[in-house]
Amino acid sequence: MSLGALRPVPLVDQAAEYLRERITGGDWPVGTKLPGEAALATSLGVGRSTVREALRALSGAGYVRARHGAGVFVVATDPGADWSAQLRRAAITDVYEVRVLVEVEAVRLAARRRTADDITVLRAALADRRKAHDGGTAEFVDADIALHAAVVAAANNPVLTGLFAEFVPALRRGLIDLVDLLDLRSGDPGHGDEGHTALVDAVVRGDSEGAGHALRDELTSTLALLRTL
Known part of the structure; x- marks a missing residue:
């Protein structure tokens, strides 16, 4: 296959x-x-x-x-059924609050632990997000999530990677709805490109505090939008 x-x-x-x-x-x-x-x-x-x-x-x-x-x-065939079900029911604001807690620390770790391969993947993910500027909402959201997944993976902690993977289905649905509902890309097809560029640059140069600030600013600004709905 x-x-x-x-x-x-x-x-x-x-x-x-x-x-x-x-x-x-x-x-x-x-x-x-x-x-x-x-x-x-x-x-x-x-x-x-x-x-x-x-x-x-x-x-x-x-x-x-x-x-x-x-x-x-x-080691298990159904270890997280209850957790997955809870995430499916969760409000996107709840998911974002946990993302702030988890991903900000993950990106700080990524800045300290990223490898040459991780840097290559991060740059490619940022480029893919830019290529998706001209695509539909789902394509753009998938590229955005892929970049965040690459950042988390660069922390080289399998628990963090697995935790983020559990968020993805609920996160994807919520982001597609958010982008369409608020028409975030009408005047800016690459919504958030500057912040994501700053995030990747900080991780690449090993600036853990800068990376943490860049990601916190992005996530909290989106969370603020969600709370207006």
Whole structure:
């Protein structure tokens, strides 16, 4: 199965969803050792870095666990049903309040821990967000979320990566509604480009405080808009 031709959702999310379905569907029961990164990358038609981030997300969500020198094993087939259901019911303002708490600290960690590969991914995600300026609302929101996911992943903490992945479905629905309802892109198709550029630049140069301030400003300004609805 190749994921490249599917809907415009970040490849990491698609890969994680596919692997999660294999686990929850019973193909890989608890105790199963997953195929190696190279084998998964080949079967999914994506790069090994995409597989690695997808496995991090699944690990953070409680589905798999890496055992040093042995591989990655399935440890649960439905670890977060109650949490996921709660997120589906949550108001977007509630999700944003938690994003402020989680992502601001995540981006500070990212500025201290980012690798050369992380920097490449961040710059590519920022470029993809700019390319999406001319697209529809869903395409733009997906590119925006992919950039934030790349920032969180650069913190190199699988729990944070998994936690953010759990937010994505509720976040995506809420952002699409927000952008359309407030017509945020009518005069500015790349809404928030300056702030996201400052965010990526701060992470790249290792400025943890600058990165934290840039992201907090962005998230709190959006949260303020949400509270006007």
